[in-house]
Amino acid sequence: MRPLQIGILNVMHDKAATNARFTKVLTHAGRPVALHFYYPKTHYPSGAPAEVAAILAPLDLAAAERMDGFVITGAPIEQLAFADVTYIAEVQALMAALAGRAVPQLYLCWGGMAALDYFYGIEKHLLPHKLFGVYRERRLAPAPLLAGLPDEFYAAHARYAEMDRGQIEADARLHLEATTASGELLLVDRPEANQTFMFAHLEYGREGLLHEYQREVTAHPERQYLRPAHYFTDPQTMSGPQFRWEETQHVFFDRWVDRVWAKREAKEVSA
Template sequence: MFKRTLQIGILNIMHDKARTNADFQQVLTQTDQPVALHFYYPTMHYQDRPVPSTVQAALEPLDLEAVAKLDAFIITGAPIEQLPFEQITYLPELQALFDVLAHVPQRLYFCWGGMLALHELYQVGKADLPQKLFGVYPQEILAPSPLLKGLESGFLAPHARYAESLRSQIETHPQLSLKATTPAGKLFLVQNQQGNEAMLFSHLEYQADGLTAEYRREVSAHPERHYQQPENQSGQPFAWQQTQQVFFENWIKQVSHTVNMEVLNYGKSNN
């Protein structure tokens, strides 16, 4: 059976652009569903300075007209979760992106990208954590989700962040559903009621050495500071590999199903 290639855009605002591209290439192309990935950077981030050659080599400038034609879109995390949203220099470009994404069939936001989406689309605030949530933790399923199909409570996932969207505001929001958290109540997955928008607070795209690489980056950038090493990594180094495979397979299936339904409905409306 012929399967149309899914067109997925990714706004890559992580620190290591090339590594992040490779991570998403790995996790999004592991099924038999053909996928084409389009990696972007926010142009306003470089409005007062040249775009670094490493960014130009890995990413394209964000093109909202091209984004409007995609089947799905991802906004990655970013190492800026302790900054107030209004201090983000390229926030107007992100707000324009959200306007376009309202018409893209599926959207998935990671970590800070999830905090931003919850703030801009659902008016949910965020707060700094007492200390960085950093390591591999079990997750508890609170409500069913197609994205968690095949996983049972206790599945493992990596977390790496200094801030958190406000759970109290999520739980009382009529358009949102909290699907899973850590046993300590830290967010894992939030979705809108329509099921076409997901906020994933785990860096499930990370490969086996992803947390260690993040730790080394922070230490290298600020050797004068003390940084905690990732927790619960002494045993299996890639403990979230099964979670990663199941989650992204489920998400690709959901993108494909949504696109196929739109094509079917479009055909019916033109008969």
């Protein structure tokens, strides 16, 4: 069986760990998958550091258009205006190329924000405090990418911003399929346009939220950061992180890979 070719634009801070996470979640379903990891060239105007160039290739739009599916990751820059992101034009060129060739697209966290802004003009706003922790989710509509999950399921969130829910609901092209129990975005889907927007960090493993907290504290020890909520067995000592979104992770990524596979099969039959 010919492997699926899936491209990933990795704009996360921990690039090697991110590569490992996506390798794990996108191969969980057992389908043959070949992953191609990229970085935006305009992020490194003087050339990518050696540690980046060793594990990521410079983004190639022609290669991206030939992929069976493509993922744009989150990035810890959601507090920046899109215009202030040095590589936003390159990301938008990638999104336009993928949409133009009808490549199935998965946009995660900041990637989902940038895509909703670019394609649909949905506005971003900062949250009063970081949405950080493990939250109970609820389905608002049939959600094929979440099919098989129990009524009560969980996801790991880590973001400082949110997209305008009212604008999403007012756009008939977009399907808001799931939110947290308190109404923050989880999943927006538009399968007929090959676009999926996921606002949780479902790719994180058990210790992903802990590592994110530690990264922020290490970078700015003078600041007070919220600890991830509903996550530790003992919140006082921050011990015993619980992987309550593991089932959600498996179901979502397995079903997205299945969707990409079905899309490729249908394309080959019609060719």
